[in-house]
Amino acid sequence: MFRVIMTNFLILAAFFFLVLIFLLSALWILVPAFFGPPSVPTKLSRIRKALQLVNLQSNETLCDLGAGDGRVLLLAAREFDANAIGIEIGPVQCGWIFLRVLANRLGNKIQIKWGNYLKADLSQADVVFMYATSKEIAKLSSYLPKQMKSGARLVSISADFPEWEPQAFDERALIFVYHMPPKEGSLMTFMLKNSS
Numbered sequence: 001m002f003r004v005i006m007t008n009f010l011i012l013a014a015f016f017f018l019v020l021i022f023l024l025s026a027l028w029i030l031v032p033a034f035f036g037p038p039s040v041p042t043k044l045s046r047i048r049k050a051l052q053l054v055n056l057q058s059n060e061t062l063c064d065l066g067a068g069d070g071r072v073l074l075l076a077a078r079e080f081d082a083n084a085i086g087i088e089i090g091p092v093q094c095g096w097i098f099l100r101v102l103a104n105r106l107g108n109k110i111q112i113k114w115g116n117y118l119k120a121d122l123s124q125a126d127v128v129f130m131y132a133t134s135k136e137i138a139k140l141s142s143y144l145p146k147q148m149k150s151g152a153r154l155v156s157i158s159a160d161f162p163e164w165e166p167q168a169f170d171e172r173a174l175i176f177v178y179h180m181p182p183k184e185g186s187l188m189t190f191m192l193k194n195s196s
Contacts, residue, residue: 041068042131042157047075050129050175053168054155056080060126063087065117065140070097070110072129077109084110085125087117122147131157145181154178165190 056062058081064072067086070093076082088094094114101110113120118139122128128148132140137159144154153167156176160166165185168177176187 041071044071044075046157046173046175047072048079049170049173050155050157051076051080051127053170053175054127054129054153054177056082056127059083061085061124062127062129063120063122063125065120065128065130066132067097067112068093070100070112073097073110073112074100074104074106076129077106078104082109082127086110086112087115087120088112089114089116118143120147122152123149125149126152128152128154129157130154132159134159137161148180150180152180154180154182160187162186 051062056076061083062072062076062080062085064076064084064086067073067088070086073084073086076084086094086097088097091114094112097110097112101107101112122144125148128144130136130140137156141161141163148154154177156178158174160176161178161182163184163186164178164182166176166187167179167183167190169175169187169190
């Protein structure tokens with residue numbers, strides 16, 4: 001009898017565990033996708049290159065728009081000694097980042113804010129990091145200059161702001177760096193100036 005009860009308990013526990021995993025996976029994908037593109041991780045080497053190109057300094061504040069699994073935040077805090085703020089709409093991602101921050105003992109360097117980055121206060125950021133699509137760029141092009149302080153830097157991976165001239169550009173990794181307020185122009189005007 002005990003064996004039957006334990007077997008039924010294990011089957012029931014396994015069922016609830018699988019349901020929990022399914023729900024967490026669905027939340028991981030669906031909540032961010034409802035507000036924009038789903039979370040797509042970036043390679044650490046590309047993040048490192050982006051933070052070097054934007055010249056992130058010790059004790060500067062970096063904001064990651066759509067922090068995903070927190071890898072940008074952890075790298076910025078560990079390798080660059082920066083203060084990092086992640087803005088993420090997905091509650092499961094926020095929980096995951098919180099656990100990673102605790103595990104790495106970086107609670108004094110990293111904050112996670114649950115919310116939509118299109119409503120976030122970016123006025124304290126020295127550097128804003130983003131990995132977005134052209135659709136998000138269109139939304140952010142009018143929002144960021146109003147939210148970011150003068151002299152702050154924006155680093156964008158994979159997508160450029162078509163009406164802004166970057167201050168730096170890595171062609172191989174498709175990394176764009178802009179200073180605030182943004183300079184009118186485009187990638188083409190940047191390349192023409194830097195071709196000679």
